[in-house]
Amino acid sequence: xxxxxxxxxxxxxxxxxxxxxxxxxxxxxxxxxxxxxxxxxxxxxxxxxxxxxxxxxxxxxxxxxxxxxxxxxxxxxxxxxxxxxxxxxxxxxxxxxxxxxxxxxxxxxxxxxxxxxxxxxxxxxxxxxxxxxxxxxxxxxxxxxxxxxxxxxxxxxxxxxxxxxxxxxxxxxxxxxxxxxxxxxxxxxxxxxx
Numbered sequence: 001x002x003x004x005x006x007x008x009x010x011x012x013x014x015x016x017x018x019x020x021x022x023x024x025x026x027x028x029x030x031x032x033x034x035x036x037x038x039x040x041x042x043x044x045x046x047x048x049x050x051x052x053x054x055x056x057x058x059x060x061x062x063x064x065x066x067x068x069x070x071x072x073x074x075x076x077x078x079x080x081x082x083x084x085x086x087x088x089x090x091x092x093x094x095x096x097x098x099x100x101x102x103x104x105x106x107x108x109x110x111x112x113x114x115x116x117x118x119x120x121x122x123x124x125x126x127x128x129x130x131x132x133x134x135x136x137x138x139x140x141x142x143x144x145x146x147x148x149x150x151x152x153x154x155x156x157x158x159x160x161x162x163x164x165x166x167x168x169x170x171x172x173x174x175x176x177x178x179x180x181x182x183x184x185x186x187x188x189x190x191x192x193x194x
Contacts (some may be wrong), residue, residue, distance in 0.1 A: 015160065015167040016174060023158050027175060030156045031182045033138050037112045037185065043075035045069050045107060045137075047099045047128060048116030052142075053080035055116055059176045071188040077106070079128075099128035109136030117141070118168040120148020120159070129153055142175065144168030161164040 020027075025102060034044065044063060045100045046056040063076035080082040080086070089098045103113060113132035115125040120143035129139045141147075141154035144162060151157035160171040 011164070012167055012170050015162045015164075016171050018162075019160050019171045019175070023175070026156060026158050027178060028177050030140055030158065031179055031186070033140070033156060034112055034183055035186050036177065037110055037138060038074055039182070040110055042108065042112065043077060044109040044112040044114060045077050045079055045103065045132075046114045046116070047079040047102075047123055048125060048142075049080075051165070052054060052116035052118060052122075052125075052172070053078075055169065055173055055176060056080050056114075058173065059114075059180065060176070062180040063183070067177075067184050069184050069188060071184060074183070074187075079103075096123040096127055099124050100131040103128050103131045103135065103137070107132060107135055107137050111137045112140060113137040114140040114142070115150060115154070116143075116172060117150050118144040118160075118165045118172075119147065120145055120150045122150070126153070142172045144172075 046060050047054050057080055060076040060078040063074040065073065079099050085102065086098050089101050107113060113129060115129050117125045126149055129141060129150060132139050133153065139154045140151045141155045142150045142158050144160045144165070147159040149158055151159055158175060160168040162168050
C-alpha cells in the first residue's frame with residue numbers, strides 16, 4: 001500500500017513538472033489577461049463539470065474572499081452553483097446549454113470566461129466558450145489529454161498532457177492557485193513583479 005501511495009505522488013509530481021514546462025508562458029499570459037480584465041472592471045466566470053465544477057467554485061471563492069493576502073474581494077462567479085438555473089436549462093433546453101445561457105445572461109465584453117474540462121471535449125464548456133467569444137469575452141481553457149476541441153477555440157488554452165483525470169485535476173488546481181497568488185501580488189503587493 002505504501003508503495004502505491006508513493007507511486008501516486010511521484011506521478012502527480014511528474015505530470016505537474018511536464019505541465020509547467022509546457023505551459024509556463026501561457027500561465028503568465030492568463031495572469032496578465034485576468035489582471036487587465038479586473039483592472040478594467042470586468043469579472044471572472046468559471047465553469048466545468050464534476051471535479052472541474054468543484055475547482056470552479058474553489059477558485060471563485062479564492063478570488064472573492066482572499067487568497068494569500070488581505071485585499072478587497074475580486075469579482076468571480078462559478079456558473080456551477082445555482083441548482084435552479086442548471087436544472088431549468090437542462091430540463092427546458094439541454095444540459096449542453098447550462099453554461100452558455102448563463103454567459104449570455106451575465107457575461108459582458110472584457111469579462112474572463114474560464115472553462116475547465118479534463119477531457120477537453122465537454123459540450124457545455126465548449127458551447128459556453130463559443131458564446132463567450134461571440135460576445136467579446138476573453139476565453140481561458142484548462143484542459144487535459146490532447147486539449148480536445150475546447151483548446152482549439154480558447155484565447156488561452158492551458159493543457160495537462162495526461163490521460164489520468166485525477167492527475168489532470170491536480171495540475172489544474174495547482175495552476176489555479178498559482179494564478180490566484182500572482183493576481184493578488186500583482187494587484188495588491190508588487191505590481192513590478194516579473
